[in-house]
Amino acid sequence: MTRVYRGYRCKGDREEVIQRITKWVNELTVRDRVPRVCTERSVGRGPREFYLFVAFEQEENEPLEDRVAKFFDFIQTQPPRLGKPIGDFQRQEISKFVGQDLHFEEFSRRLRYNPLVVPDAGDPFDKEGDEGLSLDELELTQQCDRLLLWMSAHAEGAFATLDSARRALRIGMDTRSVLRTLRLLGHCESSRDGSRWSMAPSTVIQVDEGCIVLAGPRDESLIQELRQRFRDKTEQVPQPSGAGPSAFRIRTDDPGDLSQLGVAVERHADRALARALPSIDHWAKALESVPIDLGSFTLQRLSGDNFDDVGAFRGEPGFYRIQRTGTNARASYLYYAPELGWRRGEWAGLRFLARLREFGPAPCTFDARKYRLFVPLEWRWPEIYERALVLSSGLLPTREDNGNGSWLVYGSIEQELLELLQPRLELEVQDA
Template identity: 30%
Template sequence: MPQIQRWYKGFSYRGNPQELVKQISEQVQRHNLGKFVPLLRVEKGAKSRKQFYFFLAVESLQEGEIPTEVQSTLLQLSFFTSAIKGSPSLTYEQIKPMVGVAHDVYEYTNNIPYQPVQQLTCDNPFDLIESVSINNSLIDIDMSRRYEQLLYWLSALGSGTWESFKEACAALKIEEPRRILRRLRLLGYIEFSPDGYRWSIARIAIVKILSDSNLQEFILCGSRSINLLEKLTHQTTLELINQPRGEAPPCVRIQADNPSIISNLIEELSKEFSIINAGEVSKLLANILPELITWKQSLRNLQGIVPSLYEWELFDGNDFVSCALPRETGMYRMYNTKISDRPLHTLFYENGCWFQGDWYGLRFLALQHIGQQCIARYEVETKRLAIPVSQRLPEIYERALVLASGILPKYFNSWLLYENVERDVMLQICYKLHINCGGESTHV
């Protein structure tokens, strides 16, 4: 299969950099260009009414070749009239010294300063799957191998600091380490300390998943090594399944005729590896996870914040807007513009408490607080669950969905699609997070 190349096209522009990011993001989403244009980087310190450079990340089979779909739509905007001459294509290493944080124009993450209101495209997202233009089947094999090398390195090291994690990503030319860290946590490979300073590799775990065949199926979580995979290959039927777009290490799926084979396998491997039979983790997590309010109270409460010393933005359900001192409950971004244009923290404020957690989790709390109905759609026949991109779940709840298959969700327009999710797991998650799942009753 041909390998997808990621490269950058540079432009100069005089105007409002914030408006540039907003309009380009809107166009990418409107024309479903996410598979060609995954992110945008703007020159550090870019200011309105002054000329600055920005760089469009392009993914194509041939470096320097802009897909026709991008040329006929996105590049018609006035922002793209002044391309950097003499450089048809640039690498991240070439532009790294002069650019700031990436603005992801496809996923909604902590790095996106502008979030256009996203309209759900269909009451039933499963009707979209066959015709949707975002191609989840394109796999960047080179990137997939780099993620696998990263997992091998992390497994060999065992634990380390956030700085060591970033350095490992940089050495393998893997961008956006925070996003990578989240994917590895969702897949059960790694854990991170509450203060965000240290990581540790998870113990090797054989996790049972639902199977449509007569065979028992399992996935491999935690630490990974070539030696371990070789031993598994000799003793079981093992399959490597690439993640959507190759954006994480391949999933290792194991098949066995009966559970006793796995029990014997673990007993044999335990002589050399620290390994456990973790059971049906998706079900276990769904059962033990608390309701949303209890989960919120378990979040780390930052102490000693003096609001008057900082500038603040409040999430209004679609975007962050400037505000005075925080008074009402909600999700806030906290700035010290004398130090940096980037937020120091993103926090959820309530009754004098400053809760720190994963960005999607804080946004989910904010959406529920302002009364936005959170929804999902479930297809019983295929056991697929769809969640709106704009309502992505708190990380620990999403992990229960991901570990039902060992595969990260696929993107279909405005929806995230999770595979192999048992109905009971769906009902538990929806009930605990107050999600309306179509015609399904979520009372448990």
């Protein structure tokens, strides 16, 4: 494998140009083949003109790998336009007048915000709160927008790093709730153990007839390009209670080809996801298995809305809060069933599973006239199933409290989507 440096003569702000190339390297997933960049040490043609060299890996005497060739074709069409390359060079040929190589991964870490260092971010699967938000909605929306920009610049990272960034931006929501929100909206994904996150591909998703919404990474340049392309048809809609980044919506029936912007088009992501989802039993079997020595733990089991002491463990299925004996011991939440053993997963999903197995079908109410679905708060669905509801509108649910309890209300829900989800989640659907 040989490293080659492709040169360009550039105009503009040096860091901004590198930032854009970093974004394209991450979005087109070629960092393993396009790992670094360098620029000349001094600028003799003017304060905003410079030579830039993008390094790429190539097998000797072989043509460029297809995805690398597509990357170089792509960057020539994007602003800031790099123009035609001036040639391919070995490092020793340019070493006298260029600075030290800059790794794209290292550069992305310093874009936009410097996170605070917080050694212990806690357990990604700890209890998720259902409490309301106290911050001003507009202020919280702006903070979440800035966090999404930060994550888009980084492309991926650890849960602890995200927790640090959230603290730096003074977002009052818990990091687990923030990350769950961003996954529900289709902006990012997490590793199985919750310790790492990565941005999803940039995609526009049809949410209503004549309306699409942007999911995945975003930056000011992409937003500006979409505004210019669709003129007065774009809007940014705050999430309910400001509990997430604003939804960037475009009022159009046909977005056309957005591949030059690095954006894919998905017509019915909600139904496509629902069709791919397993039954709740298969979802439970796929949860992470956790070996437990119960002799060193105290146990509480969810009964109704509270965790009650159980004393000696008798093998009863359910959702448990377990904690090691001794001081300063952190609690964990696990689901147990004789056929599954101990399983670990996201908090709301384990609670749903436990209630479903204890009380029977999961209740919900559907208003077919207004395309709204009401889910009792204590029956909040496992996240991957809830995501299908959120992708129907690009908006998080609202919360309604009345004499009959607290409800999560999802909009733009079609009958077809509900019919796909009903057998998978063992739902008992009532008409509004």
